[in-house]
Amino acid sequence: MKEETIYLDNAASTKVDERVMEAMEPYMLETYAVATSDFAYSMGIEAKEALNSAREKIADRLKGDSEEMIFTSGGTESSNLALKGAAEKLLEKEGKDHIVISKIEDFPVLNTAKVLEKKGFEVTYLDVDQEGFVDIEQLEGSLKDETILVSIQHANQEIGTLQDIEKIAEICEDHDVLYHADATHTFGRVPLDVSKIPVDMITLSSHTIHGPRGIGALYVREGTPLKKQMDGGFQENNLRAGVENIPAAVGFGKAVELIDEEENERLEEMRDRLIEGISSKIPDTVLNGPRKKRTPQNANITFQYVEGESITLHLDMRGIAVSTGSACFSKSLEASHVILGIGGDHERAHGSVRFTLGRFNDEEQVKKVIEEAAEVIERLREISPLGKGGE
Numbered sequence: 001m002k003e004e005t006i007y008l009d010n011a012a013s014t015k016v017d018e019r020v021m022e023a024m025e026p027y028m029l030e031t032y033a034v035a036t037s038d039f040a041y042s043m044g045i046e047a048k049e050a051l052n053s054a055r056e057k058i059a060d061r062l063k064g065d066s067e068e069m070i071f072t073s074g075g076t077e078s079s080n081l082a083l084k085g086a087a088e089k090l091l092e093k094e095g096k097d098h099i100v101i102s103k104i105e106d107f108p109v110l111n112t113a114k115v116l117e118k119k120g121f122e123v124t125y126l127d128v129d130q131e132g133f134v135d136i137e138q139l140e141g142s143l144k145d146e147t148i149l150v151s152i153q154h155a156n157q158e159i160g161t162l163q164d165i166e167k168i169a170e171i172c173e174d175h176d177v178l179y180h181a182d183a184t185h186t187f188g189r190v191p192l193d194v195s196k197i198p199v200d201m202i203t204l205s206s207h208t209i210h211g212p213r214g215i216g217a218l219y220v221r222e223g224t225p226l227k228k229q230m231d232g233g234f235q236e237n238n239l240r241a242g243v244e245n246i247p248a249a250v251g252f253g254k255a256v257e258l259i260d261e262e263e264n265e266r267l268e269e270m271r272d273r274l275i276e277g278i279s280s281k282i283p284d285t286v287l288n289g290p291r292k293k294r295t296p297q298n299a300n301i302t303f304q305y306v307e308g309e310s311i312t313l314h315l316d317m318r319g320i321a322v323s324t325g326s327a328c329f330s331k332s333l334e335a336s337h338v339i340l341g342i343g344g345d346h347e348r349a350h351g352s353v354r355f356t357l358g359r360f361n362d363e364e365q366v367k368k369v370i371e372e373a374a375e376v377i378e379r380l381r382e383i384s385p386l387g388k389g390g391e
């Protein structure tokens with residue numbers, strides 16, 4: 001990667017903070033014992049202490065108990081454990097077989113639900129409105145005696161929509177249904193307090209907050225029925241077997257410690273400047289997702305009459321890294337299911353560009369991105385076969 005790259009794809013992954021790297025290193029080179037050796041020798045005790053201290057930092061941020069925090073290999077595994085674990089357990093125990101998710105969930109939830117559907121579970125896919133909010137009435141109406149679990153994300157990965165998770169959790173509690181929320185894009189960035197909100201399970205990932213990849217966690221409220229998915233040893237409260245990844249867990253804990261409210265406010269200011277700058281400088285743009293109730297780091301904009309893929313390639317040539325919901329950009333060659341889910345057509349999805357901010361971005365970069373984007377869009381529209389300029 002070029003030195004001068006302006007990286008605005010922090011929802012895909014973030015640069016690891018050097019302080020996180022420093023915190024991790026001793027657990028690879030000095031204290032490398034496994035946590036289950038704590039009964040045998042002192043290095044094992046130190047390793048276990050480090051693991052549990054990281055667990056506490058992560059649990060504290062959610063106001064949960066550290067015993068309710070299960071380390072996994074990332075957000076994908078956490079959501080697999082939540083959905084498959086609850087579905088299998090409650091089918092076995094109570095004969096229940098119904099799951100509810102939203103249409104715009106990210107693939108770890110969406111594709112896990114599809115796998116369960118193929119195995120015979122019934123899945124309801126809830127609609128969302130034009131800004132990506134779940135229809136609360138439809139949610140309530142979809143719940144029945146056989147419903148095991150509702151899985152609705154805290155915020156959307158592409159358009160940043162922040163769901164009314166309090167309301168969703170209350171409804172689930174009233175109907176005695178489990179509620180799982182994927183908080184990959186909100187953890188640390190948007191407050192979430194499990195002592196006040198009755199969420200049963202929460203998916204977390206480290207690499208969206210400047211922590212290492214390959215580590216995440218599932219918050220599991222005490223008493224939640226869950227069947228282990230990774231069989232083997234008895235680690236992680238006997239819910240996830242395998243030698244614990246202590247260096248990564250320590251890094252995840254450090255990453256959480258480093259996020260503060262000031263940083264989140266700074267991201268929000270940059271996000272607003274980016275949205276306002278682009279919409280005022282470039283004609284024919286559409287903001288995807290709500291103006292206010294969105295994550296502090298996300299701006300997603302459709303540039304009409306231009307392909308998102310061309311925009312990203314041209315911005316890349318100018319040293320700016322962003323992503324798009326265009327079909328050509330995705331491995332499945334399908335346009336963004338999120339933009340289509342909010343009622344957008346294929347053109348809107350193809351022209352969408354996601355800008356996601358992180359700790360290492362600054363106001364100067366935002367200014368530069370607005371200027372470069374204006375130039376790129378103007379040039380592309382001149383040669384666009386999609387309408388304006390190309391007519």
Ligand SMILES: Cc1ncc(COP(=O)(O)O)c(C=O)c1O
Pocket residue numbers: 011012073074075076077106108153156157182184185204205206207214215216
């Ligand atoms: C909403 C959401 N959930 C889960 C994941 C997967 O997390 P991980 O990469 O840690 O498996 C992603 C991707 O980063 C995501 O966007």
